[in-house]
Amino acid sequence: MPRFNFELVWLKLSGARWPRNGDIYELKEPKALGFVTPGKGTGGGEYPAPAGTRIIAWVIPEAIAAGATAVAAGFANHDEMASTVVPKSVRSSPAYDGYLLHVTIRELNKDFVLVGNVDNAAV
Numbered sequence: 001m002p003r004f005n006f007e008l009v010w011l012k013l014s015g016a017r018w019p020r021n022g023d024i025y026e027l028k029e030p031k032a033l034g035f036v037t038p039g040k041g042t043g044g045g046e047y048p049a050p051a052g053t054r055i056i057a058w059v060i061p062e063a064i065a066a067g068a069t070a071v072a073a074g075f076a077n078h079d080e081m082a083s084t085v086v087p088k089s090v091r092s093s094p095a096y097d098g099y100l101l102h103v104t105i106r107e108l109n110k111d112f113v114l115v116g117n118v119d120n121a122a123v
Contacts, residue, residue, distance in 0.1 A: 007069040007106070016109045019071055021059040022119055025112035027051055034102045035085055039095035044102075047085045055101060056118060057108070071108070073101040 011018075019025075029051050036044035054076035060068075075081040082091065086099050108114075 005067050005069070007104075008067050011069060011105055011109075014109075016105055017114070018064060018105065019057040019059050019108055020117065021057065021061075022117045023057045023059075023114060024076065024116040024118065025055050025057065025073075025108055026115045027053040027055075027112055029111070031107075031111055035099050036102055037086060037090055037096060037099045039093065039097040043090065044099075045087075054115070055103065055112070057103070058100075069106070070102055070104040073103045075101070 027049055031049055032046040033049045033053075033055075034044065034046050055073040056076060056078075058072045058074065060072075064071075075085075082099060086096075090096055
């Protein structure tokens with residue numbers, strides 16, 4: 001029996017905007033953003049992002065269709081931010097294979113402003 005997804009119901013009832021791949025969001029106020037490092041045994045953490053930080057949503061349509069309530073994202077200047085976000089001890093691990101931000105759709109709607117899409121600068 002499928003588990004009831006309260007977050008998904010809340011998002012639908014609240015009229016939340018569902019992100020599209022390549023959407024660019026700007027953080028309204030300082031906020032800790034969660035990140036994961038997909039390499040085996042490398043972990044993740046939080047980064048205290050300042051207001052004005054821009055992220056790009058990486059949306060997998062099949063995941064959204066299946067009821068996902070979060071997306072992976074990267075900073076607009078993702079590669080440059082690695083040394084600031086991910087500890088050196090993790091980055092130097094042979095298992096390290098980059099990092100991803102984990103952002104819920106609720107956070108995108110509450111804490112960010114949609115400012116564009118990589119395919120067309122303004123939305």
